[in-house]
Amino acid sequence: MATRILITGILPFDSGKTSLARQLVQGFVDSGVRTEYFKPTSGHNYWYRSEHTAKCVDEGLLYSFDLRRLVELLPSGVPVQLRNPVHSLFCPAVLDDRTRAPVTTLGLAGWESHLVMQRFTRPRTMGHEDTVLVAERLVREGLVLISEREVAQLVGDAARVSVESLDDCLGFEQVHLEECVSECFAFLEKRADTIVVESFNDSVWPWSGLSSVDMVLSVGPGQLFHYSAAKVRAAADLYTREGHSTREVTFSRVSDLIRPVKRYRLYTGTGLSPQDLRQLTGKDD
Structure with a gap:
C-alpha cells in the first residue's frame, strides 16, 4: 500500500x-x-472559471481546475477522470426581465450556481466508464448560460442521465459516489x-x-x-x-x-x- x-x-x-x-x-x-495525486470530488463554475470551462469543452473532458494545475507533474498515461472520479459543473441561470431565476432545486446554491452537470467515473479493464448527469430541461430551454453544444462536447461518449431536481442528483450520488471514488483510488494507489x-x-x-x-x-x-x-x-x-x-x-x-x-x-x-x-x-x- x-x-x-x-x-x-x-x-x-x-x-x-x-x-x-x-x-x-x-x-x-x-x-x-x-507519486500520484487524487482529487476524489470537485466542482467548478461555468462563469467564474470560464477559461478552464473553455479548455474542458475543447478537450471534451469535464474535470477539476485544481487537477489541471497538477497534471504536468504526474505520470502520463492515466486518464484525468481516474484521478478525479466525481466532478460537478455549476452555471448561472438566464434571468427573466424581473431578474428571476428558474424555479428548481438545482439552483439552491444561488441563481449563479445551478448544478447543470455531474460526471461519475469508474475504472474498467480497458480504460474507464463515465456517466454524466445533465439538467436537460434547463439546458434545452436556454434557462442557463451553457449551450447544448457545449454540454454535448463535455458528455462525449459517456452515458447521459437526465436529472430534474437536486434529489435526483443526491439519489445517484448515494448509490454511486463512494464506489466510484474507492475504485479509482485503488487503481491509482497500485501505481x-x-x-x-x-x-x-x-x-x-x-x-x-x-x-x-x-x-x-x-x-x-x-x-x-x-x-x-x-x-x-x-x-x-x-x-x-x-x-x-x-x-x-x-x-x-x-x-x-x-x-x-x-x-x-x-x-x-x-x-x-x-x-x-x-x-x-x-x-x-
Whole structure:
C-alpha cells in the first residue's frame, strides 16, 4: 500500500490545498518517488472559471481546475477522470426581465450556481466508464448560460442521465459516489509509492471508504497543521450522521476535538520552507 497523505482545508474556500499539493508532489517527484495525486470530488463554475470551462469543452473532458494545475507533474498515461472520479459543473441561470431565476432545486446554491452537470467515473479493464448527469430541461430551454453544444462536447461518449431536481442528483450520488471514488483510488494507489489526496473545500475526510491515511495536513492562509490521522478519522466518524458520508463533516465541526502534532509556517509565494518540505517528503530521513 502506498503512503497516503490527506490534505484538507481549514476554510471552505481558498485555503491553499492545491498549492500545497503541488509543492508536495513536486518534492516527492524530485526525490524519485512514484507519486500520484487524487482529487476524489470537485466542482467548478461555468462563469467564474470560464477559461478552464473553455479548455474542458475543447478537450471534451469535464474535470477539476485544481487537477489541471497538477497534471504536468504526474505520470502520463492515466486518464484525468481516474484521478478525479466525481466532478460537478455549476452555471448561472438566464434571468427573466424581473431578474428571476428558474424555479428548481438545482439552483439552491444561488441563481449563479445551478448544478447543470455531474460526471461519475469508474475504472474498467480497458480504460474507464463515465456517466454524466445533465439538467436537460434547463439546458434545452436556454434557462442557463451553457449551450447544448457545449454540454454535448463535455458528455462525449459517456452515458447521459437526465436529472430534474437536486434529489435526483443526491439519489445517484448515494448509490454511486463512494464506489466510484474507492475504485479509482485503488487503481491509482497500485501505481504509486506515495499518493496525495486533496479533499473538497473544508471536508475533513473525503469519503467514508478511505479506511486510513498516514498523514493529515490541514492548511489555511500562512499556516499548515499536521494532525494524527487516526484522531481526525475518529472525530469525523463522531460527527457523521447515520446514512451519510464522512465527506459532509467540515473542519470547523471537529477542530475543538483534535490538536495538531506540529504547525508549519507557509510563506507568501513559496509555501513551505525548503527545510520543512524536506521533512514532510522524507528527504531528511
